[in-house]
Structures are given as C-alpha cells and as structure tokens.
Amino acid sequence: MACFRDKVKKHFPLTDIKSVINLFKEQLESNEEPNLALLSIVLGCIENTLTLNRAVPTNDDTKLLRPIFPIVDFSTVDALYTQFETLVKGSVDLTKYPSGYSNRDLVKKISDVIWSSLSRSFKDKAHLQSLYSFLTGNKLDCFGVAFGVVAAAQLLGRNDIHLSLSEDHAWVIFGEDGTDTAEVTWHGKGNEDKRGQSIALSVAEKSWLYLNGHPVICNRMIEVAAIVSAANPSINFTTDSIEMGALQQELLWLLYDKGHLSKYPMALGNLGDLEEISPTPGRPPPLCIFQEAITSAIKHYDNHHVYPYTYMGAYLYRKRCYKEAIKCWAEASNVIRKFNYTREDEEIYKEFLEIANELIPNIVKAVSLNTLDRAQMNILYNPEVYADILRFYDGICEWEEGSSTPVLHVGWAQHLTFSLNKFDPRTRAKIDVGKDEDDEDSEMDENDENDNESNSKSKDKTKPQNGVPVSTNDGKETLKSALDDLKKGDST
Numbered sequence: 001m002a003c004f005r006d007k008v009k010k011h012f013p014l015t016d017i018k019s020v021i022n023l024f025k026e027q028l029e030s031n032e033e034p035n036l037a038l039l040s041i042v043l044g045c046i047e048n049t050l051t052l053n054r055a056v057p058t059n060d061d062t063k064l065l066r067p068i069f070p071i072v073d074f075s076t077v078d079a080l081y082t083q084f085e086t087l088v089k090g091s092v093d094l095t096k097y098p099s100g101y102s103n104r105d106l107v108k109k110i111s112d113v114i115w116s117s118l119s120r121s122f123k124d125k126a127h128l129q130s131l132y133s134f135l136t137g138n139k140l141d142c143f144g145v146a147f148g149v150v151a152a153a154q155l156l157g158r159n160d161i162h163l164s165l166s167e168d169h170a171w172v173i174f175g176e177d178g179t180d181t182a183e184v185t186w187h188g189k190g191n192e193d194k195r196g197q198s199i200a201l202s203v204a205e206k207s208w209l210y211l212n213g214h215p216v217i218c219n220r221m222i223e224v225a226a227i228v229s230a231a232n233p234s235i236n237f238t239t240d241s242i243e244m245g246a247l248q249q250e251l252l253w254l255l256y257d258k259g260h261l262s263k264y265p266m267a268l269g270n271l272g273d274l275e276e277i278s279p280t281p282g283r284p285p286p287l288c289i290f291q292e293a294i295t296s297a298i299k300h301y302d303n304h305h306v307y308p309y310t311y312m313g314a315y316l317y318r319k320r321c322y323k324e325a326i327k328c329w330a331e332a333s334n335v336i337r338k339f340n341y342t343r344e345d346e347e348i349y350k351e352f353l354e355i356a357n358e359l360i361p362n363i364v365k366a367v368s369l370n371t372l373d374r375a376q377m378n379i380l381y382n383p384e385v386y387a388d389i390l391r392f393y394d395g396i397c398e399w400e401e402g403s404s405t406p407v408l409h410v411g412w413a414q415h416l417t418f419s420l421n422k423f424d425p426r427t428r429a430k431i432d433v434g435k436d437e438d439d440e441d442s443e444m445d446e447n448d449e450n451d452n453e454s455n456s457k458s459k460d461k462t463k464p465q466n467g468v469p470v471s472t473n474d475g476k477e478t479l480k481s482a483l484d485d486l487k488k489g490d491s492t
C-alpha cells in the first residue's frame with residue numbers, strides 16, 4: 001500500500017472542496033481499487049472539523065469560529081492510516097488463511113479486530129460512521145463497524161469481502177462466488193449481536209431488515225458511494241454544515257456521473273434531499289432523482305425497498321403536494337406488505353406510524369379547515385386519494401398478516417377513522433375495492449371471495465346492487481361537481 005502514498009501525497013494539504021473532489025476522482029479513475037480506509041479517514045476528518053466542536057466561546061462572548069474549511073495535512077491522514085494498517089496487519093495472521101478466497105473464520109477474525117477496539121459507549125450518536133471516528137475515538141456505529149471490516153479486508157488484500165446493505169442494517173458477503181454472508185456488526189438496541197453467523201436464517205423470516213434477499217451488494221465503487229452517502233453534515237438537530245453538505249453533494253454527483261449510484265437507491269434519495277436544500281444548476285430536480293431511486297429499486301431489487309417511496313413522499317409533503325405524497329405512501333405500503341413484521345423492523349414501523357398517525361391526519365386537517373391549503377380541499381372529494389389511503393392501510397394490514405409481532409393497535413384505528421371520515425361520503429362510495437388482477441399473493445380462496453362479495457352486497461347499500469364495482473372515478477371529480485350533486489340530492 002506504500003505506493004498509494006506517492007499517488008495521493010500530491011493532493012495534500014486538502015484546503016477546499018475542489019481538492020477533496022480531485023482526490024476522490026483520482027481514486028475512482030485509478031487502475032487500482034479506491035482505497036477505502038484512506039477515503040473514510042479523509043471524509044471523517046473533514047466532517048469532524050466541520051460539525052463538531054465548531055465554536056469555542058471566549059470570555060468576551062464572541063464565538064471563535066474555526067476556519068470554515070479545514071486544512072487536512074497528509075501527515076495527519078498518513079499517521080491515522082498507518083495506525084489502522086498496524087492494528088489490522090498486526091492482529092490477523094494471514095498465513096492461517098492460505099486460500100485465495102476468504103472463509104467465515106477470517107471474516108469473523110477481522111470483525112473481532114474492529115469489535116474489540118471499540119469503546120463501550122454512545123453507539124447511536126452522529127458522526128460515528130468513519131474510520132476517523134474509529135481511530136481517534138474508538139467509536140463506530142452499526143454501519144461503521146461493517147464498513148471498517150470491509151476496509152480492513154481490503155488492506156489485507158481480501159478483495160472478495162464486500163459490504164451488503166439493507167435499509168437499516170449492514171453485513172458482508174465473501175467467498176468464491178460471493179454468495180457466503182456473515183454478520184459483522186450489531187443491530188438496534190437490546191439485540192444480541194449475531195456476528196459470524198450467516199444471514200440465511202434471518203432472510204428466511206422475511207423481515208424488512210434483510211429485504212427478503214434484495215440488499216445492495218457493493219463493489220469497491222459502491223463502497224465509496226456508501227462512505228459518501230453515510231457522511232453526516234448535521235451540526236445539531238436544526239443546523240447542517242453548508243460546507244459538508246456541499247462536499248457530500250459534489251461527491252455524490254461525481255459518483256452519479258460514473259454510474260456508481262445506479263444500484264444504490266438510498267444514495268440517490270440522499271442526493272435528492274441535498275438538491276432540494278441547494279439545487280445544482282444544470283442538474284435534474286429532486287423529483288427526478290427520487291424517481292430514479294424508485295426505478296432503480298424496481299429494476300434491481302424487485303421493488304422490495306421502502307425508502308425510495310418515502311424519500312419522495314416526504315419531499316412532496318414538504319412541498320404541500322398532498323395528493324401525490326399520499327400516492328407515494330400507498331406505493332411504500334405496497335412494498336412493506338411483501339414482508340412479515342419482526343421485532344427488529346422498528347425503524348420502518350416508526351416510518352409508517354408517522355405517516356399514518358401524523359402526516360396523513362395533518363393533511364386532511366390542513367385541507368379541511370379554513371387554512372392556506374384550503375385550495376386543496378378537493379382532495380377530500382377525490383376518490384383516487386381516498387383509494388390510495390385505503391391501499392396504504394391495506395398494505396400495512398397485509399404486512400401484519402402472518403407476522404410474529406402485531407403491527408396495528410387501537411391508536412392506529414383512531415387516526416384511520418379520523419382521516420377517512422374527513423372524506424365526503426359520496427366520494428367514499430365511488431371507489432372500486434377490487435383485488436389487483438396480477439396480485440397473486442393477495443388471492444383469497446374461492447369461498448372467502450364469495451363470502452366477501454355477499455357481505456359487501458348485504459352491508460354496503462351505496463354499491464350498485466348489480467354488484468359491478470364502480471371503477472375509481474379518474475380523479476376528475478371536482479369539488480364543484482360534488483357539491484352540485486349534493487345540492488341536487490343526487491344519490492347515485
């Protein structure tokens with residue numbers, strides 16, 4: 001690895017965003033693999049300076065702000081890299097692992113080297129994802145440990161060991177055809193770590209945490225994208241470092257242009273969020289980027305990722321495009337229904353809980369009261385929106401079906417009835433709750449279907465008695481026409 005020093009030395013000292021971009025660019029364009037440990041140390045060092053201990057109050061109460069962009073000296077980076085190299089090469093006796101491909105013992109050993117160096121505190125704070133944090137503070141978060149194992153493996157020349165990422169967990173793949181898997185880090189709070197085990201049993205549970213076998217399998221380039229995407233520009237709950245955000249954004253565009261984000265929906269979502277904050281001239285708008293994330297998940301992961309839809313839904317909600325936001329959330333629910341809920345899926349449970357019990361109620365309130373969003377009151381007369389809310393809940397119910405842990409509780413029902421009751425009764429009569437033709441897993445067996453049909457005939461008088469479901473009004477239902485009909489007392 002000594003040779004890497006000669007190549008990268010010329011970039012130092014790093015004094016601004018451009019110099020960091022040039023370093024990453026050369027690493028990505030080199031005929032050798034990009035050096036994960038080097039890039040993680042560099043990015044972690046900059047993030048640490050730009051987001052932690054920023055202001056040092058002085059006695060005359062003016063804030064002494066450090067120079068905005070840190071000067072990163074090669075000596076600093078070289079010392080930390082050498083520290084990492086010494087730790088890893090000093091702890092792993094490679095003669096014990098003669099085969100060209102890695103085995104489970106080696107992976108576990110590398111994980112133990114990282115694991116045993118960790119301090120026992122603060123695992124879920126911010127800025128603990130880089131090797132800079134590991135080497136200067138012995139602290140790493142869940143992602144950081146998994147990344148550290150892969151960076152250490154690269155340093156040991158084990159180029160078959162790669163990062164595998166779900167939407168809330170990380171593990172590694174290895175072996176001749178890259179199909180062996182191993183846990184190398186912990187997950188969540190109060191869960192015993194499963195380090196060294198294959199993930200096969202966890203995948204069998206059909207939990208969202210393991211994405212039913214559709215994780216992002218990284219190569220070295222996508223691992224660089226993970227370093228950049230996992231960077232965290234936040235200084236505190238309300239403030240982000242502008243410089244760190246700009247650096248992350250430019251690095252993500254560099255990776256995007258090289259095609260290294262095309263199979264990484266979360267990184268695309270991250271980029272979309274950054275573009276909303278500070279649009280780059282000549283680049284696609286956030287909505288296009290979020291759509292690319294959705295398209296990537298459909299194309300590469302059999303539409304098993306939730307976050308592409310919630311990234312776009314959150315953006316549309318912030319822009320007060322409520323009808324479209326609700327459609328995204330129905331699509332997110334269409335994904336989660338493919339899984340069984342297990343106790344380690346809390347993160348996505350919280351996501352759906354917030355949508356159901358805060359965001360959708362806020363929308364129906366905002367458009368029904370005499371508020372600035374009253375122009376969107378027609379949402380409450382739009383059968384398509386109503387159908388999307390029903391699809392949203394139906395997906396959550398299907399998620400719960402067959403799960404070891406219940407999802408819904410009475411609090412959900414209270415918010416559900418609040419939201420649905422805000423819709424005009426006529427609108428509620430105008431939707432077709434038929435099953436999707438191509439949706440075999442929600443196929444009910446014959447007699448259930450008949451029962452349901454007989455039920456709907458008996459209990460739901462607004463449906464035309466000939467039982468032909470009224471297809472969704474194509475959303476053209478306008479507030480005016482609905483109100484006109486109401487005045488006429490038209491009861492179709």
Ligand SMILES: FC(F)(F)Cc1cc2c(N3CCN(c4nnc(C(F)(F)F)s4)CC3)ncnc2s1
Nearest residue numbers: 143165166167168169170229266307310311314
């Ligand atoms: F490795 C783990 F365990 F940390 C799992 C990973 C998470 C994650 C990520 N995140 C998580 C999702 N995330 C979201 N931010 N907003 C989201 C949305 F709810 F708006 F969709 S999802 C922030 C970035 N961004 C890039 N890569 C990864 S790999």
